[in-house]
Amino acid sequence: MKTEAQIKQCQNCKGTFVIEPDDFGFYEKIKVPPPTFCPECRYIRRLLDRNEYNLYKRKCDVTGEDIISIYRSDAPFPVYKQEYWKSDKFDAMEYGRDFDFKRPFFEQYEELRQVVPHVALVNSNSPNSEYTNQSGNNKDCYMLVTSEDCEKCMYGSWQDHCYFLSDCYMAEKSEFCYEVINITKCSQCAWVYDCSDCVNVYFSSDCRGCTDCFGCVGLRSKQYYYLNENIGKEEYKKRIQKIIWDRDFINESKEKFLKVKTSIPAKFFHGSNIKNSTGDYLQNTERTQMAFNCRDNKDVAYIQDAWIQIEDCRDCTEISRGKLSYEVQGVERPDRVIVARSCFSTITDSCYCDMCFSTQDCFGCFGLKQKQYCIFNKQYSRKDYLILKEKIIEHMRKTKEWGEYFPANVSPFAYNESMAQDYFPLTKEKALGAGYTWYERPSRDYKITLKTSDLPKTVDDIKENITTEIIQCSSQNSSIEKEKYSLCTTAFNITSLELTLYKKMKIPLPEKCFPCRRQDRFLLRNPRKLWHRTCMCDKKNHFHGVGKCEVEFETSYAPDRPEIIYCEKCYQAEVY
Ligand SMILES: [Zn+2]
Numbered sequence: 001m002k003t004e005a006q007i008k009q010c011q012n013c014k015g016t017f018v019i020e021p022d023d024f025g026f027y028e029k030i031k032v033p034p035p036t037f038c039p040e041c042r043y044i045r046r047l048l049d050r051n052e053y054n055l056y057k058r059k060c061d062v063t064g065e066d067i068i069s070i071y072r073s074d075a076p077f078p079v080y081k082q083e084y085w086k087s088d089k090f091d092a093m094e095y096g097r098d099f100d101f102k103r104p105f106f107e108q109y110e111e112l113r114q115v116v117p118h119v120a121l122v123n124s125n126s127p128n129s130e131y132t133n134q135s136g137n138n139k140d141c142y143m144l145v146t147s148e149d150c151e152k153c154m155y156g157s158w159q160d161h162c163y164f165l166s167d168c169y170m171a172e173k174s175e176f177c178y179e180v181i182n183i184t185k186c187s188q189c190a191w192v193y194d195c196s197d198c199v200n201v202y203f204s205s206d207c208r209g210c211t212d213c214f215g216c217v218g219l220r221s222k223q224y225y226y227l228n229e230n231i232g233k234e235e236y237k238k239r240i241q242k243i244i245w246d247r248d249f250i251n252e253s254k255e256k257f258l259k260v261k262t263s264i265p266a267k268f269f270h271g272s273n274i275k276n277s278t279g280d281y282l283q284n285t286e287r288t289q290m291a292f293n294c295r296d297n298k299d300v301a302y303i304q305d306a307w308i309q310i311e312d313c314r315d316c317t318e319i320s321r322g323k324l325s326y327e328v329q330g331v332e333r334p335d336r337v338i339v340a341r342s343c344f345s346t347i348t349d350s351c352y353c354d355m356c357f358s359t360q361d362c363f364g365c366f367g368l369k370q371k372q373y374c375i376f377n378k379q380y381s382r383k384d385y386l387i388l389k390e391k392i393i394e395h396m397r398k399t400k401e402w403g404e405y406f407p408a409n410v411s412p413f414a415y416n417e418s419m420a421q422d423y424f425p426l427t428k429e430k431a432l433g434a435g436y437t438w439y440e441r442p443s444r445d446y447k448i449t450l451k452t453s454d455l456p457k458t459v460d461d462i463k464e465n466i467t468t469e470i471i472q473c474s475s476q477n478s479s480i481e482k483e484k485y486s487l488c489t490t491a492f493n494i495t496s497l498e499l500t501l502y503k504k505m506k507i508p509l510p511e512k513c514f515p516c517r518r519q520d521r522f523l524l525r526n527p528r529k530l531w532h533r534t535c536m537c538d539k540k541n542h543f544h545g546v547g548k549c550e551v552e553f554e555t556s557y558a559p560d561r562p563e564i565i566y567c568e569k570c571y572q573a574e575v576y
């Protein structure tokens with residue numbers, strides 16, 4: 001018999017949340033009690049452990065070399081450079097210890113974590129790409145995270161098989177693009193969102209198979225369109241040639257594009273082929289609830305950034321190929337895993353593991369490589385392991401720790417260093433008030449050699465010595481902006497790689513530093529929240545006849561947003 005849906009109070013935010021019958025089925029199957037936090041607080045708790053792109057210069061605690069790391073030099077635990085950490089020279093088993101049944105689990109786990117060396121960052125097989133993280137197989141990349149198989153890409157995240165991109169988020173098989181979000185197979189595009197198979201397209205969204213378009217929304221296989229109007233080849237070329245690509249023009253174009261965007265109906269979610277699913281940026285999902293940026297999933301809920309064959313999982317963030325796993329963050333191939341973080345290769349039948357690589361049947365371990373039957377980094381026989389594991393689970397049920405993810409107060413990152421700030425931004429006061437920590441960037445006294453007001457207006461005005469200039473970030477010009485951009489680096493420089501891209505695309509230099517640009521870009525995406533809404537269509541020639549469409553859905557477009565939001569059927573009747 002199925003348990004009915006239950007309304008619960010979140011122990012963190014004190015709001016109410018619903019546990020669905022399917023959720024109860026899952027918790028029973030993996031033998032954990034129902035969650036005490038609401039889905040959003042659970043997600044934030046996992047995000048607190050993710051620092052993707054705040055990279056610091058520090059020393060390696062074993063070789064003394066200067067390294068780049070996601071951990072600051074004042075972190076209380078040792079940090080080893082990646083090559084050493086992964087080598088046979090380092091073995092985390094030497095920190096093994098017994099479990100003390102008189103004390104809570106997390107307290108003891110944290111004591112272990114504080115002494116075991118952490119890997120500085122993860123970017124395997126990536127020549128000339130030392131400032132990349134949670135990435136692999138990249139070449140000549142800079143400030144690129146959560147990306148694979150890219151070359152000459154900068155200041156980006158979630159990119160796959162891309163060439164020469166800067167300031168992009170979610171891009172696949174694309175080349176020569178700038179300031180884009182969610183594109184596939186695009187070339188020479190800038191300020192473009194949710195597009196595929198487009199070439200030479202600017203300030204546009206939801207376009208497919210388009211070439212030479214400017215300020216367009218919802219077009220399919222079109223050419224020479226300007227603000228959604230066909231103006232023909234000659235007129236289009238004339239207009240594009242006349243453009244002076246300076247920052248004023250770009251700001252005006254963004255506004256014009258927004259006007260078009262809010263006049264054309266949008267589908268209530270981004271993606272395609274979803275069955276009985278809710279969320280945003282979804283592809284090929286079945287019975288998937290509250291999922292964001294997910295692909296090829298079945299029977300999952302409360303998951304984010306999870307691609308490729310995820311089945312029967314809940315509360316997973318940044319995983320690929322997972323089964324029967326719960327409360328997992330940053331893990332590749334979790335299989336029957338309960339609570340784990342930052343394990344970058346297969347982990348099986350394990351609980352409460354962190355930074356473990358290719359382990360199975362491990363419990364409460366940190367930093368292990370290819371191990372089995374370990375508890376608190378200590379080796380046991382299979383038989384002893386199984387007995388002790390059950391005893392610890394029993395203990396954790398009593399202390400109410402079993403099934404709960406690592407608590408926020410032991411996260412290695414401050415709120416505004418973690419991805420929590422990206423998806424659920426808080427002011428310093430709010431973050432501290434909620435009990436999170438906050439990172440104040442140390443004040444820097446860069447010797448500014450180029451003020452925002454003196455930035456060259458167009459790419460043609462750029463002098464050769466631009467790559468030697470220390471440019472003031474424009475956010476530093478007002479106190480309101482200063483407060484808004486808490487991770488502003490105050491100044492930035494232009495690398496010769498990015499200059500090549502700006503010249504090729506004829507676009508002017510940015511006026512903000514990378515963290516500020518990233519913050520602006522992330523505001524262009526819908527939040528990872530859902531609202532219950534009704535289709536806004538009142539067209540007379542649709543399936544709903546003369547009346548308004550009454551189809552309801554869950555959407556990441558908040559009710560107060562300016563876009564016209566349609567159900568899938570009405571949207572297809574208008575756009576295709
Ligand atoms: Zn909550």
Ligand SMILES: [Zn+2]
Pocket residue numbers: 473474475476485487488489490491512513514515516517
């Ligand atoms: Zn800045």
Ligand SMILES: [Zn+2]
Pocket residue numbers: 535536537549550551566567568569570571
């Ligand atoms: Zn409709």
Ligand SMILES: [Zn+2]
Pocket residue numbers: 537538539542543544549569570
């Ligand atoms: Zn309709």
